[in-house]
Amino acid sequence: MTALTPPSERICLSAPDVTEAEEVALVCALRSGWVAPLGPEVDAFEVELADRFDRAHCVTLSSGTAALHLGLLGLGVKRGDVVVTSTMTFAATVNAITYTGAEAVLVDCDESGNMDPDLLEEALQSCAAEGRPAKVVLPVDLLGKAADHDRIRALASAFGASVLSDAAESAGAVRGGRPSAAFGDAAVLSFNGNKIMTTSGGGALLTDDGVLAERVRYLATQARQPVVHYEHTDIGYNYRLSNLLAAIGRVQLQRLDEMMDKRRQHRLRYIEQFQGLPGVTVFGEPSGVNGGSTRDNWWLTSILVDPKRAGFSREDLRLSLAAHDIEARPLWKPMHLQPVFMTARAFVNGTSERLFQTGLALPSGSVLGQAQIDRVHGVMADFLQGHCAA
Numbered sequence: 001m002t003a004l005t006p007p008s009e010r011i012c013l014s015a016p017d018v019t020e021a022e023e024v025a026l027v028c029a030l031r032s033g034w035v036a037p038l039g040p041e042v043d044a045f046e047v048e049l050a051d052r053f054d055r056a057h058c059v060t061l062s063s064g065t066a067a068l069h070l071g072l073l074g075l076g077v078k079r080g081d082v083v084v085t086s087t088m089t090f091a092a093t094v095n096a097i098t099y100t101g102a103e104a105v106l107v108d109c110d111e112s113g114n115m116d117p118d119l120l121e122e123a124l125q126s127c128a129a130e131g132r133p134a135k136v137v138l139p140v141d142l143l144g145k146a147a148d149h150d151r152i153r154a155l156a157s158a159f160g161a162s163v164l165s166d167a168a169e170s171a172g173a174v175r176g177g178r179p180s181a182a183f184g185d186a187a188v189l190s191f192n193g194n195k196i197m198t199t200s201g202g203g204a205l206l207t208d209d210g211v212l213a214e215r216v217r218y219l220a221t222q223a224r225q226p227v228v229h230y231e232h233t234d235i236g237y238n239y240r241l242s243n244l245l246a247a248i249g250r251v252q253l254q255r256l257d258e259m260m261d262k263r264r265q266h267r268l269r270y271i272e273q274f275q276g277l278p279g280v281t282v283f284g285e286p287s288g289v290n291g292g293s294t295r296d297n298w299w300l301t302s303i304l305v306d307p308k309r310a311g312f313s314r315e316d317l318r319l320s321l322a323a324h325d326i327e328a329r330p331l332w333k334p335m336h337l338q339p340v341f342m343t344a345r346a347f348v349n350g351t352s353e354r355l356f357q358t359g360l361a362l363p364s365g366s367v368l369g370q371a372q373i374d375r376v377h378g379v380m381a382d383f384l385q386g387h388c389a390a
C-alpha cells in the first residue's frame, strides 16, 4: 500500500501513517452522505474497537481528552471530589479532571514510568484519613506500556474508588494477555495524529458497563432527552466523533498490528545502537515478557541518558539531531512541576523528575522508512563518536 505522506526532509517523532486505503475509506464515507458525527462508520468502528480491546461497549468521541472528561462524569465525579492520577503524563489527563471541578491528587511513578502502587496506597490512605476518600483512580499507561493494573485495581477497590484508565498511549499493548484498554471500570483511547493509530483527531471510551456507556453517549450528544422536541435535564457536550473520521479509524485499526511491528523494529534498532554504551538505557521492553503476554505497543522509543556516565546529556543529543532536522523530545514534564498544577497535592519520590531530566523520545513513527531510519542512526553514530569517552 502506498503511503500518502509527502516526502519531507524533516524527520518527526511520530507522524501519522496513512495510506491509500484510508483515503479510499474517507472518500467512500463522504460520498455516502453520512457527513455527520453519527453514521454507519461510527457504529462499525465502535463494534470493532470493543471487539479488538475485549470490551462489551465502546463510545467513540471527538478526542481522548473528551473521553477522559465524560468518563469521569459518567463515573459520578463532581465538584470537590478527589481523583488520584499519575504525575508522569500529558496535561490532558489532569486537565480533564479539572474540567469536572474535582481535585487532582498527583502520584509519582516507579522506574517503568507508570504510577507507583506504593505511593498510590499512601495517597489513598491520606485522602481517606482526611475524610475525602478518592472517587476515582486514573492511572496512565506511559509511552505504550500498561501500568500495574492488578495492584491499582486492588488498591482502588480497598478504598472504594472506581478506576478510569488512560490508555491514550497504549492501544495495542497487552498485560498478562489482556489488552491495556480492557483494564479499569472504563478505559480511554486517543486517536490524535501523533498516537499509534489516528483518525486525525478522536478518542474512545471502552467499558463493560452498559449503563456507563449510555450515559457517556448521552452526555456527548448535548444531553438530549429522547423526545421529538429539544428537551434537556442535564448539561451536555458536543463530543461525538465524525463519521468521516471513523472511516479512517477503521482502516487504521486493521493496520494496528502492522504499524506496531514497524515501531518494534525501530526499537530493536535503537537497542542495537545503544548496546553497551555506558550511561544510556533504552526505556521500555525490547519485545515482550512472559512469552509475549505482556508487551508494549512500542509507541515512542525513548532513552535515558546519565550525563556523568555517558559523557553527554540528553539535551546535547537532542540539539545534534535537531541540527539535522530530526525531531526528538524530552519525556513529559511531570504535572506537579507545571506552573498550572503547582498547587496540586502531590505524592512524589523524585522518579518522574529524573525521567524528565534524563529522558529523550526518539523518532518512532511507523511511517518512517528505511532511508529515514538510516539517516537518524547515521547522525547518532557521528554524535556518539564525537562524545563517548571510549
Ligand SMILES: *Cc1c(COP(=O)(O)O)cnc(C)c1O
Pocket: 063, 064, 065, 066, 089, 090, 092, 093, 140, 166, 168, 169, 189, 190, 191, 192, 202, 203
Ligand atoms: C494524547 C494523550 C491524551 C489526550 O488525547 P487527545 O486525543 O489528544 O485529546 C490523554 N492522555 C495521554 C496520556 C495522552 O498521551
